[in-house]
Amino acid sequence: MTTVAAWAAPAAKAPLERTTVSRRAVGEKDVLIDIAFVGICHSDIHQVREGWGKAIFPMVPGHEIAGVVAETGSGVTKYAIGDRVGVGCMVDSCRVCVNCRAGLQQYCSDGPVWTYNSVGKDGQPTYGGYAQKIVVDEDFVVRIPDALPLDAAAPLLCAGITTYSPLRHWNAGPGRSVAVVGLGGLGHMGVKIAHALGAEVTVLSQSLRKKDDGLRMGADHYHATADPATFTDLAGSLDLILNTVSAPLDFGAYFSLLRTDGAMVNLGMPEEAAEVDMQSLFGLRRSMSSSGIGGIPETQEMLDFCAEHGVVADIETIGADEINEAYERVLASDVRYRFVIDTATV
Template sequence: MKTIGYAAQSATTPLAPLRFERRELRPNDVAMEVLYCGICHSDLHAARNDWGWSRYPVMPGHEIVGRVTGVGNEVQRHKVGDMVAVGCMVDSCQQCDQCNQGEEQYCRAGNTGTYGGRDRITGEATFGGYSKHLVTREEFVLRVPPGLDPARTGPLLCAGITTFSPLRHWGVGPGSRVGVVGLGGLGHMAVKLAAGLGADVTVMSRSPDKEADAKALGAHRLLVSADADAMKKARSSFDVIIDTVPVKHDLNPYLPLLDIDGTLVLVGQLGPMPETNMVPAITGRRRIAGSLIGGIAQTQELLDFCAARNILPDCEMIRMDQINEAFERMERADVRYRFVIDMASLEG
């Protein structure tokens, strides 16, 4: 299938149109027309090779919503015309213990990324959702529930599941005390989802400027991390803290805020962190953990949960040809809180 998308040819070149071919349908494949695609900070990192493993050309996009245009002859879960979604993965071994328990993101053989990965059959590079069309095996295609706005569903597939998964894993519900560090694309979803699960939610920020925004998203209060007295009073007051900060930063202010057996979960920074004083961890049986997106079943659970409770990300819609400007704005944190590309704007 001939199609078009936007790709980076190197770490220093802007994204630009690229014509290419999607594979012909395999028996278990679903083909879709991409209608909307969210923009993740990971897209920017991959395009600019910030992690050192990008292979060019890079066509980002793993917050994808579209309509089914064709199915292979063995497909049973989806049909032509269905509204569907694809997140960060398009394949895994489907045989290991992690895949068998619905944790494909931790596939022992490594999951196949929606972009920047390698097709498990042909070895060809995978291209993401900054494109007109997508072809993916049916096990990794999700159902968009009726009532969930397709134009705002995309960010749930990365920002949403990245924060929902640790909230579910650590049993957050009514009575839970949840802190959220950072109020960007990930942070604003962590607030909405924790509040939706019935938790008492506190946003942590270096200044009081975000208090109104935090409360509008569903937080009960804002804790100013630069206020030494406030931080001291907040010690041992959280069961779970979701840390969404996407750069190297100090964890020492946050560990003492956890109660005994509390967990600080890192979902933002993928790389080195400063030295951490482990005294609070040992004296309070506190944990530092990480979490990677979520499995396919849990992502579907998230979509159904958000549809039932009308939880959606706050989005700014852009045209495909505004992608490079959006990347620059994202670097400046000049977005509230997630960009989404209207793929109808991509000609060709």
């Protein structure tokens, strides 16, 4: 066991504070990672505040982890000391169910072991990346290409794969019209990746406040959803809508923007239940779906794709003592577009 410095929420809705946590000894297939940077995801805030249900405390959040291998177990074959690596939202799964065998560990039939706020196979709580080090089985570690700076690559481990996976699954690319609802931590990655895939990209945001940013990131069009004309002008024009916001919407209005066989895929997870009028889906074989991160193979594919196309997150780097302030700023939409903690300050 190794004791490392970390920042944790001692109880639900409590401010995070500096503490220490124990990491297991490096096992045969384990990799010890010196964490360099970790992103702040909106889901960190949901879980610290028990917005998604009862949670495990103390909680060390953080599932956008970028760092360097410091030690490897005797049976590790994929990584060596000094390698640049990342860890995303999960650190284990059953490995034997149909989904795991297909590389879809995020849909493990038994449920994956999440990077934090979860219980590992050893029966101990998992602690995330707001810490100096982490020990992870090599099968749940991914390689960060040299072309990607570690700080701006960290958010790719959640925000990047959460948008890349549905864009690939729903065939975003040349000749396809994709809209991204919300230009935040998730949304700005959706715009960049959809553009890199060759799709025609539209941003649907409450206002035009971030229009210049959206166009710079690769959007072809930018519309304010507060303007009723948006839903008239864009009616029946979209193949795919990625909804990145964590709040209920007038889904019927958004369904009206889809062409025949168009799909709206929900990535944000509101704390409250949402209502959907099923009649608004009828007529053009439109569909409503969801998507959760990606498996380990697809996460590596995403990182390689981003390296090839120069896609990284727009970040604001902070010290660990600014975490609580950063949480409030995320809730106020006052970040462009992802906070990343320099773990040298932990």
